[in-house]
Amino acid sequence: MTTTASSRRGWLSVLSVALGSFVLVLSEFLPIGLLPSIARELHVDIGTAGLMVVFTGLTGAVAAPVVTVATSRLDRRTVLLALTVLLVVADALAAVAPTFGVLLVARMLLGVGIGGFWAIGAGIAGRLVEPPAVIRATSFITAGVSVATVVSLPLGAFVSSLASWRLAFVIGGALGLVALVLQIAMLPSIPSSQRVRFSTLAGLLRVQRARVGLIAAAFLFIAQFAAYTYVAPYLEELVRVGPDTVTLALLVFGIAGIAGNFVAGFTLSRNVIGTIGVAKVVLAAAVVLLPFAAHSVVGVFALLVVWGFVWGALPLGTQTWMSTASPAGAESGLALFVTTIQLAIAAGSVLGGAAVTSFGLSADFWFSGAVAVVGAVVLLTLGLRRSSAIPQTGTPTAPTPVPMPAD
Structure with missing residues (x-):
């Protein structure tokens, strides 16, 4: 061939x-x-x-x-x-x-x-x-x-x-x-x-790069789903738009996410930690500003585009980090990554619901932004402390001397 x-x-x-x-x-x-x-x-x-x-x-x-x-x-x-x-x-x-x-x-x-x-x-x-x-x-x-x-x-x-x-x-x-x-x-x-055992997965938790990636991913997915779960109620109750506009807003968010995913395919091959760190900070800023922009439908749509775009980059980014974090290969890192994000999605939805019930919709978005900032700080401080260079090929299966997406 x-x-x-x-x-x-x-x-x-x-x-x-x-x-x-x-x-x-x-x-x-x-x-x-x-x-x-x-x-x-x-x-x-x-x-x-x-x-x-x-x-x-x-x-x-x-x-x-x-x-x-x-x-x-x-x-x-x-x-x-x-x-x-x-x-x-x-x-x-x-x-x-x-x-x-x-x-x-x-x-x-x-x-x-x-x-x-x-x-x-x-x-x-x-x-x-x-x-x-x-x-x-x-x-x-x-x-x-x-x-x-x-x-x-x-x-x-x-x-x-x-x-x-x-x-x-x-x-x-x-x-x-x-x-x-x-x-x-x-x-x-x-x-x-490779032969993967449960001891292999447990051993991965002793690798700093993997621990940093899992912690950063957990914060990220908790932040995302604490806010995203309540986007529709936010649009209906705070922005006061109808069902058709809510559907359009979710569509715009999703299309921006698709674009962000493909742009990240290029930026991650140049700088993984920079792409993830910047995207997390921008995500935090966008969700925090949403309650303040509720009086302007145009402003809300602009923030949803920004939020959707950076969110589209984050699952691919954190996945790339984790696939290069395991000395035993990509699948070990991704197995723990999937477990982490599934639990974080559930946790984000529950914590977001608690914030809405106790303090209202605006507080949920501020909570989400704070969690995203913490995740960015964890990644940038701990990740840079002992970061090993990602090969320029961006090969997820390539081993790294000191083993890293939803980003």
Whole structure:
């Protein structure tokens, strides 16, 4: 096979994995726009229905290290295909679930797929393309997060208004089948390159670069989801705009995130810690200013664009940091990273809700900004203290003498 043909095949493989990441995140967030419909049909209250999101995240947090260890001797192509099959099964089961209990089982299966896929698939670009293109290829895979975030809420709301909520899961399962077919056709054999044990993951916590990355990622995702969970109520109650404007605002946020993700693909190859540090500070400033700008719809949209843009860069940035933090290889770092961010997402939503309940919507955004600043300080002070240079190729699988995304 010629170099050009091999390169083309590598990029097609990357795109097949990117589609898988898109469908996984789409399926994870679809229920947010469907909760009222699901609660009515399955005879549970909204709070109970919200467990669908919590169960998926917590299962993903446990699954990431377990799947990484359990499958570390298997061909990575086989593992990715199996996880995509699990995604299709989970969506199919959700679509026909007769009771809320069965629906929760389906969501837990999805959580296993999400945890395993992100621990393995997010760092697979280094095995598919040449070293200079790794960060850019990884940005395509992580772009699935931004695109799915843009699509999931409007799609869920649209389906709920026209048909049964079950149709949304049918759509997710159908897209999962498309991703599976592309992966079967495009993914080459990717032999396991390392044996991962739980002791390997525990040992990673003794590596300063990895500890810094996990702590910084935890602060980041807590800050993001403390604020993002309450964007819609903020727009409705403080900015006082209607549902159509709320949908447009979320769409603008998501599109800005997609742009930020791809721009980060270039900036991270030059300076990882600088990209992450600046993006965190700008994110903090944007969310803190939102309550002050509530009187101006134009000002709010401008801040949402800024927030969305820097957020789009952060998952890729922290993922790049963590994939280079482990002397044992990218998958070890990413397994702990996925566990950390899933727990942080849940924590951010809970803490944000506590802030809103106790002090109001404005306080939630100020709290989020403060957490983001703390995360930036941790990264810049501890990260720079013993930072080792990231290779200019940006290869996530390249080892570093002193082992680092949602950024």
